Amino acid sequence: MLLTFDNVSSYYGATRILRDFSFDMEKGQCLCVLGRNGVGKTTLMRTIMGLTDRSTGAIRINGEAIEAKAPYQRAGYGIGYVPQGRGILADFTVRENILLGTFARKDKASEIPEICLRVFPYLRDNLERRAGLLSGGQKQQLAIARALAVGPQVLLLDEPTEGIQPNIVHEIGEILRMLNKELGISLILTEQHIKVARKLGDAFLMVDNGRVVARGAISEMTDALVEKHMTI
Template identity: 75%
Template sequence: MVLALDNIASYYGKTPILWNVSFDVPKGACLAVLGRNGVGKTTLMRTIMGLTDRSTGSIRIADTDLSGAPTHIRATYGIGYIPQGRQILGKFTVRENILLGTFARKDGKEDIPELCLKLFPYLAENLNRRAGLLSGGQQQQLAIARALATGPQILLLDEPTEGIQPNIVHEIGQTLRMLNKELGITLILTEQHIKVARALSDYFIILDNGRIVARGPTAEMSDALIEKHLTI
């Protein structure tokens, strides 16, 4: 297993958001994290990155326990993070945003990886453009490129298709599938679009009130299960 969480609880202040969350992800697999709004999906991603106020339990990459490690150390162990809302730096250029990701590389390389330029031709042609002038879909591509610049073995994607036009959703889905199935990068993504989650993932977990209430191979994600846990 490339990533394993055991009995995780996570807090903002004194308020617990996640309770007794345990799962593992095989190397090269894609895990979809599903659930209604406000059930703890984003908190789970932030907990893996060490961005909540406090957490208990164990988070391991391979044989390394990162439970007490700060965020920048976790990044050097190969975790790339694309947060909800993208959080690109609008006053920075495309080039500068991508280069920020290289700070977490263990190999010391400070150039934009060729992969980023190959995957996103628009970004390659507009490296000196201010990121704040990009469309929502282009900013999401930039956020993915920035995470790839870290040289990750795991990518965490929080609502990667949120607020993006349908044609770009399809392009991003194809990119993520290639990163996962051809390059072997492990993906963990939260997703509101069940069609996207089914198309990309090998396994799923469903959160409700900060706990895992269902899990399994994506092939076993039935319509009845979706109706019970995901419809409003």
């Protein structure tokens, strides 16, 4: 298995957000994590990266335990992260933002990897543009390019289509499909758009109150299951 969670609980201060959370993920999959707002989806992503206050249980990547590793060390295992809100540094240029992703590369390469610019031609043509001037969709492209600069075997994307115009949602979806199906980069994405999840996903986790309440192949994600765990 590429990634395994075994009875993981994760905390902010004394508050437990993830509760005995277990799943595994095969290499090459696109795993969609679904559920209402506030149920622990973002905390799952931050737990994978080691960004919560503490966690218990076992986290393994390619069979190797990483639960005691610092965030920068986890990135060195080939985990790229696109956080909710994108985390773009507005005063940095496009080039500088992408180069931040290279710091965790095992090969210590300090140039922008070609894949970042091949996938996002707009960024290639605007490397010296200040990132704060980009549109929402362009910032999301930049956030994905920065994560790709890590040289990831798995990309974590927290609400990658949030706040983006419908035509750009389609474009981002096609890019993610290409990264997953053509380049073989595994994806874990949290998503509110059911259509996006069904189009991109191979498998799903449904989360409620910090626990996995359903899982399976994306074809098993029924309308009844969505209504039960995602409608307000």
